[in-house]
Amino acid sequence: MIKFLDLEKVNNRFRREIDSRIKTVLDKGWYLQGEENEKFSKDFAAFCGTKYALGVANGLDALRLIIKAYGFGVGDEIIVPANTYIATILAITDNGCTPVLVEPDINTYNINPDLIEEKITSKTKAIMVVHLYGQAVQMQKIWDLAKKYNLKVFEDAAQGHGAMYQGRRTGNLSDAAAFSFYPGKNLGCMGDGGAVTTNDEEIYLKIKALGNYGSDRKYHNLYKGLNSRLDEIQAAVLDVKLPHLDADNEIRRKIAKFYLEHITNPKIILPKTYDEKATVWHVFAVRTQNRDEFQKYLSDNGIQTLIHYPTPPHKQPAYAEWNNLSFPITEEIHKTIISLPMSPVMTDEEIKKVVDVINAYS
Numbered sequence: 001m002i003k004f005l006d007l008e009k010v011n012n013r014f015r016r017e018i019d020s021r022i023k024t025v026l027d028k029g030w031y032l033q034g035e036e037n038e039k040f041s042k043d044f045a046a047f048c049g050t051k052y053a054l055g056v057a058n059g060l061d062a063l064r065l066i067i068k069a070y071g072f073g074v075g076d077e078i079i080v081p082a083n084t085y086i087a088t089i090l091a092i093t094d095n096g097c098t099p100v101l102v103e104p105d106i107n108t109y110n111i112n113p114d115l116i117e118e119k120i121t122s123k124t125k126a127i128m129v130v131h132l133y134g135q136a137v138q139m140q141k142i143w144d145l146a147k148k149y150n151l152k153v154f155e156d157a158a159q160g161h162g163a164m165y166q167g168r169r170t171g172n173l174s175d176a177a178a179f180s181f182y183p184g185k186n187l188g189c190m191g192d193g194g195a196v197t198t199n200d201e202e203i204y205l206k207i208k209a210l211g212n213y214g215s216d217r218k219y220h221n222l223y224k225g226l227n228s229r230l231d232e233i234q235a236a237v238l239d240v241k242l243p244h245l246d247a248d249n250e251i252r253r254k255i256a257k258f259y260l261e262h263i264t265n266p267k268i269i270l271p272k273t274y275d276e277k278a279t280v281w282h283v284f285a286v287r288t289q290n291r292d293e294f295q296k297y298l299s300d301n302g303i304q305t306l307i308h309y310p311t312p313p314h315k316q317p318a319y320a321e322w323n324n325l326s327f328p329i330t331e332e333i334h335k336t337i338i339s340l341p342m343s344p345v346m347t348d349e350e351i352k353k354v355v356d357v358i359n360a361y362s
């Protein structure tokens, strides 16, 4: 079976260094808010090109904390793509804000910048973009709108570690960005983890306090915060893997290039990119009319695939109030999308087999 993603193999490449860094943490007996976090947050900020990075407990918390730090709540609207993983939306409603859903561009699967302006009202506070499947959103029109209407821009960069737009990395394309280090992400830890990046010192300090019970110094609570911190073991693991992220993303680009050049089956719609560096191929998603049948065919032929995602947020029972809304492009994507195996540890034989099996599908 060709795995969608062989995580054990991904991490075993760095196993000796990871073991040794974890041992250092255990030997020191210091588990939270220590030197590993200090080092990793500096290194991750440098990677993204931002002034600040801050480790938090997971990607959803990173998103929640950003919205909370800006003080947005009940009555405030945040524009967000309808075509996203539900965490983006959860972070907005968790803060009491109203998500205003916008259809994606069918070519990039990312929010369609041309459909945003008509959704802006006097209550709009921010535009939250999502670099879906690892492709950086083309930000220029969004920056222009934010300037025109005095809005904040946030990034859900949970799938986009290292992707670039206009020579800048994701995480450095907005007022504040959220990353996830869930094990399967391009930069993943060995449990849950996340980060916020920003160039704004005030927001950085506020999120740092908010994630630590709202405390700016011990037993002094400035805000009604929560507890959301990256533990030292995860920070150590991430700091081992970070220096290899660019190389891993290059391998993903090579695999994607091979798929794009060699998958010729007319039943398969291949993904499109606007620039080689724009995407880090968190997933390589194709579309096909009889998706479920195609998935079974691949599985019968020894190829594991995943669906990102089978049901859009507005059709989930959790958002019953939206279930009657219609976002045809989003729904079409969810009906037809399927993610092929993609990871930096795939062998040439595996990549070739995926192509051959797909081309033989009729």
Ligand SMILES: *Cc1c(COP(=O)(O)O)cnc(C)c1O
Binding pocket: 058, 059, 060, 061, 084, 085, 087, 088, 130, 156, 158, 159, 179, 180, 181, 182, 192, 193, 194
């Ligand atoms: C993974 C992911 C999240 C959530 O990250 P967690 O660390 O799992 O909380 C948020 N948004 C997107 C787009 C994601 O892919």
